Amino acid sequence: MLGFRSVSAARQLGRVAGRSLGAVRSKHTVPELDYDYDELEPVISAKIMQLHHDKHHATYVAGLNAAEEKLLAAQAANDVAAQVALQPALRFNGGGHVNHTIFWKNLIGEKNGGGQLHACALKEAIEQTFGSLEKLSALVNAKTAAIQGSGWGWLTFDPAKGGLDVITTANQDMAAAVGHVPLLGVDAWEHAYYLDYNNVKAEYFKNIWRVVNWKDVAQRYDAAVAKHRAA
Structure with missing residues (x-):
């Protein structure tokens, strides 16, 4: 979580990224894709995938x-003012890195199972909470389309209520920053769709469900539920 209130920004970001930061740390890197740039076509073009992954994500990592x-x-110098001044950059770039790392895993080509949600605990939870996958996608699309400016639409697990939820975050803010576990993210930044859809982002939101990697989303859900029950 990137709240930076009770512990240092570096250690909070380290927990979100799945590793801790010390005096000597390894640098963050852009994760490799599990598929070729053109696998998500025609929903997302190879050109967008290459620019989005190799340029935009790389910028957040840098x-x-x-x-x-x-x-x-700043920590070594005990410069508190400098540490505070760095919080916006840590939050923005850290969120950009974490959000996109989830996003790439959330996607897969149609020929490899994209858009197919088979019987599983997540499917049951979606039907119990939202009525159907179609109703869930409509809700996510509506909330994501209503974002003013850039941001993300999320299907999450909310530990506070022990179930699924749909939220949005502004800019590169993370779902974890409001206590939610991200399961599926929809990138609503223009760089994610504009070359293919121009200003008709509603078509992008509609089509992206064809390339959702529900196996990955279901695994995230199972892990979130197991952690919640063990708490």
């Missing part, structure tokens, strides 16, 4: 690494 280097220096 910004995050730079901010963390400055943070470590």
Whole structure:
């Protein structure tokens, strides 16, 4: 979570990213895709995938690494003002890195099972909570389309109520920042769709469900439920 109130920004970001930060740390890197750039066509073009992954995600990673280097220096110097000043960069670039890392895993080509949600605990939970997958997608699309500016639409597990929820986050804010476990993210930034859909983002939101990797989403749901029950 990127709240940065009770512990250092570096250690909070480290927990979100799945590793801790120390005086000597390894740099964040852009994860490789599990598929070729063109696998998501015609829903998302190879050109968008290459730009989105190799340029945009790489920019967040570079910004995050730079901010963390400055943070470590500020911590070593006991410069509290500098540490506070770095919080926006850590939040924005850290969120961009974490959100996109989830996003790539959430996608898969139609020929490899994209859009297919088979019988599982997640399917049952979706039907119990929203009525059907179609109603869930309509809700996510409506909430995501209503974002003013850039942001993300999320299917999440909310530990507070022990079930599924649909939320949105602004810019690169993470679902974890409001206590939710992200399961499925829809990138509503223009760079995610504009080359293919121009200003008709509603078509992008409609079509992206054809390439959702429900196996990945279901695994995230199972892990979230198991952690919640063990708490």
